[in-house]
Amino acid sequence: SLKLYKNLAEEIGCDIEYENVGSLVCSVDEKQYPDMKKHFQNKQAEGINVRLIEGQQLRKLEPTLGEDIIVGVEEWDSWMVNPFKVNYGFAYAARKLGTEFLFSSQVKKIERDKERVVSVVTDREKIKTRFLVNAAGAWASEIGEMLGLTIPVRARRGQIIITEPVPVNERWRYILDADYLITAFDLAAIEKSKDPRIKLGVAGSYIQEKSGNWTIGSSRDFAGYDNRVTIQTLKHMAKRATKFMPKLKDISCIRTFAGLRPFCYGDGLPILSKTKNPQNFVIATGHAGKGMTLAPITGKLIAELITESRTSLSIDAFSFSRFKNIN
Structure with missing residues (x-):
């Protein structure tokens, strides 16, 4: 998919804001240190350019990161697109080729x-x-x-917070909470957990768009086809976000929304x-x-x-x- 994305803007005639951005998977839980090391080793084995960085060194590189972060895995082979522009770009190109919507x-x-x-x-x-x-x-x-x-396949709801635009973080524009790897893929761990945040599938996914807005996610819960946001989930998301990046406390939220992911429960x-x-x-x-x-x-x-x-x-x-x- 990455290879196709490289030439997609030219192929469909639309700027999809495809760009290389730094990413960081990090943890605030000492118990996850072995898992983070394994994540780093797996990425290395795949030939991906990664680096394991201790919490103190992380904050020297990016002072806005939270004091609770103990370790992170930095990756530079990370790419970003604007999903709205990708969707409209595909539709525009398809229509030119005779597709009727x-x-x-x-x-x-x-x-x-x-x-x-x-x-x-x-x-x-x-x-x-x-x-x-x-x-x-x-x-x-x-x-x-x-x-x-x-x-x-069943609907799995996800909720998102969008902030006002702020100056772009040049080093890491994609910061991922290690808990995301649990809430996204391990249903058994979610069911066993007694933590209300984990029960709602809330784990940090923080992406700064080219425009400067932060997209703060994310959550995963099964609520049928209900695509409304909920105060309880948004509170957990906001609290988690400020644990990783305390500076977000001073940034205004301008909108929230929810969508439904097709999850294969098989x-x-x-x-x-x-x-x-x-x-x-x-x-x-x-x-x-x-x-x-x-x-x-x-x-x-x-x-x-x-x-x-x-x-x-x-x-x-x-x-x-x-x-x-x-x-």
């Missing part, structure tokens, strides 16, 4: 003839189809049900696959919090799957057939 159209029914989908019925019209791609995100399971398929991995029946039904969902990261490569692989019946990278690990026990 039907906004505010609800799918009511999917019609099939034996082992193939033949049309999609919306609240406005019937659309004949040669292939049908289910990229409905957190709603992918509802589309699957129309064909008698159980797609193990095994936490995306689903990128054709189905055996219907034969022309393709699933592309379950990316959870990696949707923007994996968007370009997902689009490329799904296009290859439809047009060539094979892919340039193996997607066997993401096959829908791995859920035989529920279908």
Whole structure:
């Protein structure tokens, strides 16, 4: 996906604010020190340019970091895009190539003839189809049900705080709380925890945009399709943020919002696959919090799957057939 992002702005004719930024994964918990060291070693083994830095040295490099931070892993092979510009850029380029968007159209029914989908019925019209791609995100399971398929994806809410713009931090514009690695991937640890913050999936993810605004996240909880923010979660997020960066106490919040991630409760991995029946039904969902990261490569692989019946990278690990026990 990173390789595709490098030339994406030129390809779609839109500045997506793609840039190399420094990132820092850090911890305020002494018990996590061995895990941080392992994280560092794993990154090194992957050939990524990283450095393990003790808390005192971190604060010399960036005095605004909190006193409670004990260790951090610095990485310079980190890249950032503006997600809104990526979305609009893709839509703009697709429209130029003949794509038609039907906004505010609800799918009511999917019609099939034996082992193939033949049309999609919306609240406005019937659309004949040669292939049908289910990229409905957190709603992918509802589309699957129309064909008698159980797609193990459910909505996982995430809440965000946006601050006023402030001068850009030149060293690290992406700071990640080590707890994020737990709340994002380890459901068992969340269920066992007695900490209300962990129960809500709150762990620090702090990104300073090119505009100077800080995007403060994040949270992960299952609340159906409720995409409202909650005061309780926002309080936990704000308190956690000021533990890592006390300077945020003096910065104003200008807005908050929530969104729904498509989380695959089967095994936490995306689903990128054709189905055996219907034969022309393709699933592309379950990316959870990696949707923007994996968007370009997902689009490329799904296009290859439809047009060539094979892919340039193996997607066997993401096959829908791995859920035989529920279908």
